[in-house]
Amino acid sequence: MLKQPPVCFFLPAGETAEKICKCLAKLMDCQIEPLVSSKLRYLESFDWRLHQAGLQLQQTGSRLELQDKQSGEIKSVARVKGLAKWPMDLPEGELRTSLCKILDMRALIPIVSVDTKSNMLSLRNADEKTVLRIRVDQYECHAPGVAKKFELPARVWLLPLKGYESELHQLEGLLTEDLERAPATGLLDEALSAIGRKAGDYSSKLDFELHPDMNTDRAMRLILLHLLDTLVNNVEGTKSDIDSEFLHDLRVATRRTRSALSQVKKVFPLAVLEDFKARFAWVGQITGATRDMDVFQLEFSGFHKLLPDRMHASLEPLREFNEERRLSEQRALKRRLNSGQFRDMIKQWREYLLKDPEGGEGTENAGRSVLVVSQERIWKMYRKVLKEGRAISADSPPEDMHELRKSCKKLRYLMEFFRSLYPEKLIGAQIKVLKVLLNNLGDYQDYEVQADKLMNIGEQMKKEGNAPTETLMAMGVLVAGLLERQNQAHKDFASCFAGFDSDENHQAIRTMFKPVIGK
C-alpha cells in the first residue's frame, strides 16, 4: 500500500510535543487531532527465537504485528483476544504459521512495554484533503510487572500518504535543518536497554571463552557458574509453568553440572564434590516426573502420525489424563523449587564457585592446564564410547544401548564445555557426528520409554475406571507403532555408529585430544 517508508526525527530534549505541533500548525494548514495514548507490548520467547530470526512481535490492543527487526517492514498481522501466548491459539493465517514454525513449543512472553502518547497533525491541501500526517510520539517503557518507568527519546514521524510523496519531501527538507534524524526502527532495543536488558541476553547454549593456559580450577568454576546462571534463569518460568522449555533447560543445566562434576575429576575437594553431586542429583530427581509428562504432551502430534486419522480423537482422554497428572506434578515441583533446600543449594553453590581459586584447593588437577586436562578426559571418554559401541550387536540387551547413550552424552558435554580450546571447525564437526549417533540412541530409548509409559498409564486409567475402550485400543496401536520404531532405530544403529567409528574420525579425534606423554 505504501512504498515510501515513514521519515523519523528525534524531538530535541527540552522540547515538548505540544510546542512542535503549534509551530507546525503556524507554518501550514494543519488539523490537530486529539491526543491518543496506546500501550505497546513486545512479545518474545524466553530464548529470543524471534530475535534470532531477525523479527520482532508487538501487540497493541488486539492487534498483533510481526515485523522485520531491521527494516520495520510488517510481515503479518492478526487480531487476538487478550495477550497472545501460544502461536497455535492465534487465528489461522500467515502470522500463526510463521510463529508456529519459529517458536515451536515455546510460549510468547511480554519482554517490555512501551506506553506512547501521540500528538497527530494532518497536513491538508486546498481541497482540505490530507496529504501528510505528522505524529509526535512520547514514550515511557517498563519491564513487565514492574511499576518503574523510563522515558525514551521522543520522535517526530512524517507519515507519507500514497500518491502525496512530494509533500513529504518538502517537510522533510524543512525539518532536517533543525532536527536530528532518528532510525525508524530500534524502539525495542532502546526500551530493552532502558530496563537493563539486551536482545538475545539469554541462551541455553554454552558460550564462554577458555584459554589453554587457564588452570582447570578456574575454567571449571567459569563453566559451572555459567550452568548455574542458566539453571537459575529458568526457575521462575518453570515455577510459573509458562512452557515446557524452562524445565527442559533447567534440567539440561543440572545434567551438565552433574556431568562436569563427575567427569572432570580431582579439581574440587572430594567432600565438596560429593555434597553437590548429591544435591544436583536431587534436582534431577524432583524435576524428572514433570519433564516426562511434558514430553508426553509434546509427543502427541507424533502419536497422531502413528495412528489412522479416525483414531486421533480416541487419544483425547489420554491427553487429559496425562495433563491432569502433569499439573499435579508441576504443583509439587513448584513447592520443591520454593523450598529452603533448593534455595540454599543455589546460594551455597554460587558462593563456593565465586571463591577465589588462587587460594588453591590442593587437588591434583586444580592447578593443571585446562587444555591438558580436557584432552585427557575427552580422550578417555572417547575410548570408552568406542569400546561400548563396538561391543553392541543385534542381540545386545537394551541396557547396553542405554549405557552407550550415557557415555556418548558425557563425551558430548565434555566436548561442549571445552569447545573454545579447540579449532571450531574440527570440534564442531566432531560434535555433529556425535549428535547423529546420540539421536539414534535417543530415539531407541525414547520409543521404549514411551511404550512403557503408555502401558502403565493404560493400567492406571483402567484402575480408575477412566479408560474408554477406543482409547485403550488406540494406545495399543501406539505401543505397537512405537516398538516397531524402536526396532527400526536398533537396525539403524550399526550405520550411525559406523559414521562415528571411522578412520577419518579417529584421525581428527587423535589430533585434537590424544594427550602428549610427558605433559
Next chain:
Amino acid sequence: MKTIGIYNIKGGVGKTATAVNLGHVAVRAGLRTLIWDLDPQGAATFYFRIKPKIKKSRRMLFGKSDLDDAIKATDYEGLDLLPADFSFRNMDLLLNKVKKSTLQLKRLLKPLAKDYDLIIFDCPPSISLVSENVFRAADALLVPTIPTILSQRTLSQLLDFIEDNKLDTRVLSFYSMADIRKSMHRNICASATDPRCTWLKSIIPYTVVIENMGMERRPVNEYAPASMAGKAYRALWNELASKIKGLNKLP
C-alpha cells in the same frame, strides 16, 4: 484478496455511495481496501477530495505503467483509491484493441493482491467491455436496486446477460434509496425477489444524510455514524461479510 464490483445497468441508484461507504466500513473491519473508481464521472474520487489522474489508462492497459503509481491514499488509514480517469471514457475503445479484452482487468489486479485484502470497483452504468471485465474479475457483483419496477427489470436484464454469456459471476443485491413513505417501495421491498441472485436483507434508506456526502465529501460513518444511513451501511457490510468468505465482520 477479494474483489467486489458495485454495479447496476441503471444510473443514479446509489452505486458510488455504496462503494465509498462500504469501503470505509471494510477498513474498520480490518481489511486493507482499495476502491477503484471506474466511473468516468469520478464521483467516488470527488467524495475523497482526490484529483483525478489524466491520460493513464492506455499505458495501463498495455502494461507499460505501474498501476500502483496511480493509487492515492484517502484520509482514512488502510483505504486507498484508484482515481477516476477522465480518459476512461475511451476505455471501451482501448479494450477493443487488445487481445483477451474481457480479461484485462483481471490481469491488472494480480500485482495488487499483496497490498490489499479487498478491492471494490465503482462501476459505470450500462453493459460495456469495462463492465464485462468487472464481471469476470470480481468475486461478486453487488447490485444496489431501487425498489421500483424499472430497477427490478434492469436487475433481471443483468442476470439474463450473465446467464446468456455463461459467466459464473456471483450476484448479490439489496434495496437502495428505499423510501418507506412510498407504498410502492414498501410493497416491492416485501415482495419476492429474483431467485438467480442472493438477496440481502439490509436496506439502504433514501435519506438526506447520504445526499449530504456531496457537501461533506466524507463517508457517512465519518460524519453521521449514529444516523439510520450510517447504521444501514454497517449492517449491509456485516451481511455481505457473512455471505462472502474472507471478509471480516465489524468488531
